[in-house]
Amino acid sequence: MRVTKIDGDPDDFTQNQIATVDADGISKEVRLDVVDRWPGIGDYVIVHAGFAIHTLEATEAEANIKLLREMASSMPEELLR
Amino acid sequence: MSQKTILLDHGSGGLASQELISDLFLKHLDNPILRSLEDSAIVENYPGKLAFTTDSYVVDPIFFPGGDIGKLAVHGTINDLAMRGAKPLYLSLGLILEEGMPLDDLEKIIISIALSCKDCGIDIVAGDTKVVPKGKGDKIFINTSGIGIVEEGIDISSKNAKAGDVVLLSGTMGDHGITIMTRRAGISMEGKLESDTMPLHRLVQRLLAEIPGSVHTLRDPTRGGVATSLNEIAANSGLAITIEDEALPIRPEVRAACEILGLEPLYLANEGKCLAIVSSDQADKALAIMRSCPEGKEAAIIGQLTEGKPGRVVINTPIGGSRVVTPLHGEPLPRIC
Amino acid sequence: MKYLDEFRDKELARPLVAELKKSVTKPLRVMEICGSHTMAIFRNGIRSILPEGYTLISGPGCPVCVTSASHMDAFIEMATHPGVRVAIFGDLFRVPGTHGSLANAGAEGAKIDVVYSSMDALDLAVSHPADLIVFLGVGFETTTPGIAATILAAKNRNIKNFAVFSTQKVMPPPLMALLDDPRLKIDGLLCPGHVSSIIGAGAYQPLVDRYNLACVVAGFETTDLLNGLILLARQVGQGQPKVENTYQRVVNWEGNVRAAKMVDEIFESADMEWRGLGVIPGSGLAIREKYAEFDAVARLDITLPEAEEAKGCRCGEILKGMSVPTKCPLFKTRCTPQNPIGPCMVSSEGTCAAYYKYGMDQ
Numbered sequence: 125m126r127v128t129k130i131d132g133d134p135d136d137f138t139q140n141q142i143a144t145v146d147a148d149g150i151s152k153e154v155r156l157d158v159v160d161r162w163p164g165i166g167d168y169v170i171v172h173a174g175f176a177i178h179t180l181e182a183t184e185a186e187a188n189i190k191l192l193r194e195m196a197s198s199m200p201e202e203l204l205r
Numbered sequence: 206m207s208q209k210t211i212l213l214d215h216g217s218g219g220l221a222s223q224e225l226i227s228d229l230f231l232k233h234l235d236n237p238i239l240r241s242l243e244d245s246a247i248v249e250n251y252p253g254k255l256a257f258t259t260d261s262y263v264v265d266p267i268f269f270p271g272g273d274i275g276k277l278a279v280h281g282t283i284n285d286l287a288m289r290g291a292k293p294l295y296l297s298l299g300l301i302l303e304e305g306m307p308l309d310d311l312e313k314i315i316i317s318i319a320l321s322c323k324d325c326g327i328d329i330v331a332g333d334t335k336v337v338p339k340g341k342g343d344k345i346f347i348n349t350s351g352i353g354i355v356e357e358g359i360d361i362s363s364k365n366a367k368a369g370d371v372v373l374l375s376g377t378m379g380d381h382g383i384t385i386m387t388r389r390a391g392i393s394m395e396g397k398l399e400s401d402t403m404p405l406h407r408l409v410q411r412l413l414a415e416i417p418g419s420v421h422t423l424r425d426p427t428r429g430g431v432a433t434s435l436n437e438i439a440a441n442s443g444l445a446i447t448i449e450d451e452a453l454p455i456r457p458e459v460r461a462a463c464e465i466l467g468l469e470p471l472y473l474a475n476e477g478k479c480l481a482i483v484s485s486d487q488a489d490k491a492l493a494i495m496r497s498c499p500e501g502k503e504a505a506i507i508g509q510l511t512e513g514k515p516g517r518v519v520i521n522t523p524i525g526g527s528r529v530v531t532p533l534h535g536e537p538l539p540r541i542c
Numbered sequence: 543m544k545y546l547d548e549f550r551d552k553e554l555a556r557p558l559v560a561e562l563k564k565s566v567t568k569p570l571r572v573m574e575i576c577g578s579h580t581m582a583i584f585r586n587g588i589r590s591i592l593p594e595g596y597t598l599i600s601g602p603g604c605p606v607c608v609t610s611a612s613h614m615d616a617f618i619e620m621a622t623h624p625g626v627r628v629a630i631f632g633d634l635f636r637v638p639g640t641h642g643s644l645a646n647a648g649a650e651g652a653k654i655d656v657v658y659s660s661m662d663a664l665d666l667a668v669s670h671p672a673d674l675i676v677f678l679g680v681g682f683e684t685t686t687p688g689i690a691a692t693i694l695a696a697k698n699r700n701i702k703n704f705a706v707f708s709t710q711k712v713m714p715p716p717l718m719a720l721l722d723d724p725r726l727k728i729d730g731l732l733c734p735g736h737v738s739s740i741i742g743a744g745a746y747q748p749l750v751d752r753y754n755l756a757c758v759v760a761g762f763e764t765t766d767l768l769n770g771l772i773l774l775a776r777q778v779g780q781g782q783p784k785v786e787n788t789y790q791r792v793v794n795w796e797g798n799v800r801a802a803k804m805v806d807e808i809f810e811s812a813d814m815e816w817r818g819l820g821v822i823p824g825s826g827l828a829i830r831e832k833y834a835e836f837d838a839v840a841r842l843d844i845t846l847p848e849a850e851e852a853k854g855c856r857c858g859e860i861l862k863g864m865s866v867p868t869k870c871p872l873f874k875t876r877c878t879p880q881n882p883i884g885p886c887m888v889s890s891e892g893t894c895a896a897y898y899k900y901g902m903d904q
Contacts, residue, residue: 466658467632520587521587522585522586522587523555523586523764524555524556524559524586524587524588524591524764524768525556525559525587525591526586526587526588526589526590526591527587527590528584528585528587528589528590529899531879531898531899535636535879535880538632538633538635538656539631539632539656539658540631540632540633541605541631541632541633541681541685
């Protein structure tokens, strides 16, 4: 989900660490207390039970997609149903 | 009205009750039958068969994006009549109010009921109000019963479904269910989520008028969602149903909210949608009719009835796999994984 | 959703289905140990397209399934304590203890709130100052950091009426316990997606070294799963087990250091009882002395009652991957989603519920 707003400091646990994230027109607040890398506005995060647990690197995501596309496109026609 | 909240007196039948009736109910729901304030409504006799249904509404919150408990009640009962091919005629309105409920809220709901009735061209001809002590209710519970007329020659029932019939869904799934769920404390999320509560009798009348004899079954997938309704149709008709995952209409925001909460849209309530089982030679026409109605703009053909294990509903997945869709067994609850 | 839809793409998936068939050169048995994988595999109909020779076993990946009956009884007892309000993840609501579930307790007056996040439970503590809010903690490494952060927030905000009953579990020890059982013959492990993002793909290296197990970390979308299954088949076929990470966009070798630090601040290693596996040393987490005021067990002086496993229930064997639901005498007869006997049927991710729901008859 995409980060649209951030409140707090990654090293200060006495204050709230909250991001607003959205996806497909849904927006929600999630906690940032345990996210691996502090996100910036526009970054994507994986959310679990109200906490962001990972900030995606756009480059890694793109690489992952590319790898899958290569695997799929290298399939010879006759083996496709 | 001199009071700001509902008191036990308002349910006791005395002057306070009468004040409530004249200053609130009759003010907004006025019609000659109701105004007569008799113990029963005497209604005209129409040719054809009588359809009769009842529903109770206890939704919480009572106001939600897209509607309120009153609107829901009117549409819900109208839709139950419509699903048997009946033209809705009259509704009754029974209220159980909790002591302390703000009168402003009650008035808003009554106004909403009045508007819905007007839009649907029907009247509330009988009503009743009781008040329970604070803590013994939940603001407001509503019961609506409805009468409709099924004209000669119309017979809509799941027993009429045949192998080869096509399954249509009149629009997107899960809108109402997810909207209510996300209004509950702790799972709130902002977004374009809205209940789909809507009366379907006009859409149904068009189908019955334009493809007579081809509409075999109608069902509104309320509690339990599309999955549960399809299972009921399959069980009652003794047939199997296959649906296509990719054909199911669903709003992106509903899908996103469901994913966050770990819910399946197939099991979430719909309050403004119907499933139609139609003979295959008229399926395309049925789809066109639905899509030309404001209530059915996103209608889709989602599957087919087949000879197969009676009562079994199967969904084909995008990768060419398949799995069985069973009916819902309990309240959908958010999950962590 | 972005970064999800691309991985659901049918255009990518169909060729991968064909590749999956091609990749099986030797019959293999793979265990998946993640409740969300169980769900995703069934939901996508992957079981229906698994090629001949590919056996997929469901292991103890569902945190609710592995919650022991004695823990459920303690949860239920806590819920009926006067002055206590329990907050739970929805998954726990219908899990049976020895005499009924939290749902039954709720019907008899216990105050139970279903929450989406442990933080919501903290909010409940603020809005219900007269009650002690107890959050019933279940879950593996994906869920625990959030619960740890909630306890830290409670301390920092000086909230006096909040506590957690921790039955948090950690993943590698039960895998060792399973793999040490000579009856269990598996060739590969489909490693969890989000647990791995916390513990790191490197956590599975000892399993490769000690048991020659093929280990592949995969995500939850169709293409992720197919990819993971393909790589496992290839590893087994080539006889070269290793740790492979196909979920690189979310998982790296080291894991989430920040989350690990948070957990370490609040929790310490403890022995924990797993349904069907008994007590496994060092497989759970207990709240540190420093945070004892937030430990429901310490605060309410709870002792775990001796619980009885339901007679005939095969959840234990099923969790170990040594039996399948269809071999349990209670499956579909006395034990159904409407009337579950063991947690494997209660949780929507449980193996038995998945088999029932998705109609596995063989």
